[in-house]
Amino acid sequence: MKNLERFSTIFLVAGLISFLVAFTVLGVWPAFMTDEIKNTAPEITEIPESFREYFDDLDDYKAAIFEGRDIYVKEACWHCHSQYIRPVGREPERYGLVATPGEYQNDLNLPHLFGTRRVGPDLSREAGKRTNDWHFAHLYNPKSTEPESVMPGYSWYFDESVTPPKPKRGAVALVAYLQQLGAWQEGILKNQYDMNTITMPPSPEEQ
Amino acid sequence: MQAQTNDDHLVSLPLVRAHIFISVAYALLVVLAGLTYSLQFIDLYPFPKFEFLSPGRVRMVHTQSVAYAWLANVFFGIMMYMVPKLTKKPILSEGFGWFCFWVYNALVVGAVVLILGGYGQALEWGETPKILDPFIAIAVVCWVVNILVGSIWRGRSEPYYVSVWYVLAALLWTPLVYVMGNFLPEYVFPGTGGATITSMYIHDLVGLFVTPVGIAMAYYLLPVLMKKPLYSHALSLIGFWGLAFFYPMNSAHHFLWSPIPMWTQYASIVASVGVHVVVYTVVFNIFATMAQDWSKVYENISLRFLFVGALSYLVTCIQCAIHVTLSVQEIIHFTDWVVGHAHLVLFGTFSFWAFAFIYYLIPKLFGTKVFSKSMAEWHFWLSTLGIVIMDIDLMCAGLVQGTMWKGLSPFIETVIASKPYWWIRTFSGVAILTGEVIFLINLVMTYFSNKQKNSKEVTA
Numbered sequence: 001m002k003n004l005e006r007f008s009t010i011f012l013v014a015g016l017i018s019f020l021v022a023f024t025v026l027g028v029w030p031a032f033m034t035d036e037i038k039n040t041a042p043e044i045t046e047i048p049e050s051f052r053e054y055f056d057d058l059d060d061y062k063a064a065i066f067e068g069r070d071i072y073v074k075e076a077c078w079h080c081h082s083q084y085i086r087p088v089g090r091e092p093e094r095y096g097l098v099a100t101p102g103e104y105q106n107d108l109n110l111p112h113l114f115g116t117r118r119v120g121p122d123l124s125r126e127a128g129k130r131t132n133d134w135h136f137a138h139l140y141n142p143k144s145t146e147p148e149s150v151m152p153g154y155s156w157y158f159d160e161s162v163t164p165p166k167p168k169r170g171a172v173a174l175v176a177y178l179q180q181l182g183a184w185q186e187g188i189l190k191n192q193y194d195m196n197t198i199t200m201p202p203s204p205e206e207q
Numbered sequence: 208m209q210a211q212t213n214d215d216h217l218v219s220l221p222l223v224r225a226h227i228f229i230s231v232a233y234a235l236l237v238v239l240a241g242l243t244y245s246l247q248f249i250d251l252y253p254f255p256k257f258e259f260l261s262p263g264r265v266r267m268v269h270t271q272s273v274a275y276a277w278l279a280n281v282f283f284g285i286m287m288y289m290v291p292k293l294t295k296k297p298i299l300s301e302g303f304g305w306f307c308f309w310v311y312n313a314l315v316v317g318a319v320v321l322i323l324g325g326y327g328q329a330l331e332w333g334e335t336p337k338i339l340d341p342f343i344a345i346a347v348v349c350w351v352v353n354i355l356v357g358s359i360w361r362g363r364s365e366p367y368y369v370s371v372w373y374v375l376a377a378l379l380w381t382p383l384v385y386v387m388g389n390f391l392p393e394y395v396f397p398g399t400g401g402a403t404i405t406s407m408y409i410h411d412l413v414g415l416f417v418t419p420v421g422i423a424m425a426y427y428l429l430p431v432l433m434k435k436p437l438y439s440h441a442l443s444l445i446g447f448w449g450l451a452f453f454y455p456m457n458s459a460h461h462f463l464w465s466p467i468p469m470w471t472q473y474a475s476i477v478a479s480v481g482v483h484v485v486v487y488t489v490v491f492n493i494f495a496t497m498a499q500d501w502s503k504v505y506e507n508i509s510l511r512f513l514f515v516g517a518l519s520y521l522v523t524c525i526q527c528a529i530h531v532t533l534s535v536q537e538i539i540h541f542t543d544w545v546v547g548h549a550h551l552v553l554f555g556t557f558s559f560w561a562f563a564f565i566y567y568l569i570p571k572l573f574g575t576k577v578f579s580k581s582m583a584e585w586h587f588w589l590s591t592l593g594i595v596i597m598d599i600d601l602m603c604a605g606l607v608q609g610t611m612w613k614g615l616s617p618f619i620e621t622v623i624a625s626k627p628y629w630w631i632r633t634f635s636g637v638a639i640l641t642g643e644v645i646f647l648i649n650l651v652m653t654y655f656s657n658k659q660k661n662s663k664e665v666t667a
Contacts, residue, residue, distance in 0.1 A: 005366030015379030015449035022342040022455030027407045030471040031400030073329040076263035086464035088537040089613045101466040104398020111392045112401040121618045156258040
């Protein structure tokens, strides 16, 4: 038993071996396993119609998606919005397809933006659920589209010298990023799972 | 004072004092940032159009400063006091200690400024800007070398006391964990693979840095303050090796039901349930040592902080071992339950143990008793009240959110339903903030009252 209290035992077994074994078996190994999965998010080959008024050049549009991702990171959007759908909690009904590893195997997800908290809804199936203009209005002042929202506004991405405020490059880039999240799901009816389009039974007060 | 023997030359008191002071100042920043952020949830955010104080960035300052500003500083300060006392060897170099102190804290302040300026990183608990990460890693290694080589390696008189086991292991784990979590998901593994590493990092930062150092502090304080030996040596052994065995494997439990391979998730769930072993041995050991003389616990503010911290530790870890199961995850993941859990761990347990240690150190660092006992009482009760209300409130909020989401309520309905809980959360934050302000004032006043006393002695 005295061995368990020695410098060398604690240094080697507790300090190094236990950590490195766990790191290898439960960290690096599954990471390499998923790293071999092929990317299922297809290459962007054309500018979507809704963005043609903002971009002429395909490379510029692709660059904007990455700029939008960087804004998503620096404003810590990922603290309140997750980016993966679980197969439980009736999440497929609310959001759409369950997350697959393949869809994250690209540079846009380096670093990953899974998130651990949903103050707002998940965004990984956001593509096409709402119009660009809805997103601009919402980013400028979230309460304009949803009065009870607790999301902060991001007015510094808008040119406020004109009325109505005009989205600057940052806002356009961010919306370009949001509108391609899950856009790869071919054949999926974009609005199938949108809660806004599901007719809810009237509440007792309305009846 | 019995404990103040002639081995005080082993410890550089000014260095420890600097760490304690700056960490308590940071603690205030942490609570202030958290409270400000919570105002966003009740539509009272004071700077809605100010880019550099956007709520998202303020939240990063909150979480970053908890780990890197408050806990890292106070823990390294306390280790530089505790370890030389136990091994009878000073740290490698006092000058090197000051160098680490200034470099590290320049980095911490730089991180706050850069995060507010829009250079945050997308890794949970690793939001420190990418450009600073390598330097922070180097600074941590310097700190580690100073204590590990200086006090622990040079003072090998085996067997060590239990606190030294924990510190020794934590000093090795901390730089490894930091490098793993801040570089692999950012540069090497995209998507799911990166998330696997991140999950490991989120857990390990708390499990392999904060927890072992915190338990080491508790084990140091108990015999000193109770003037009784630890209840059981065997339990400490089981607790330590249980931690070393189970904690590193808890990895994927922050992203359950995600695309991470299912076997990884199962393995981490099993290991997380194994945490029970660690918790019960440690908490039983603490309470059994206290039970030898409860009257001391009523009287001594340090022991009371230690006691409440141990209770929180018990609750968090029971919570952890239950909500880590897949069926409970279904409801509580992504909700405020997890936020409450995090506060109970980092504030309710480890900050409380740090407070306990600081109150114990005050007579040694300042050469005088604490300035105001009643202010210390206020600090204790406001912090306790704050964390108890906050945790219960956020647990309830989490259950409401999780069940409403599963019931397919429109998302905004779940936000509306959460708002009363968010109000209560802000009030509990006000209580904690008030406690922190009182604490800082008390420390500063103790410092100055001692200075006055000294100068009077000189003139007399």
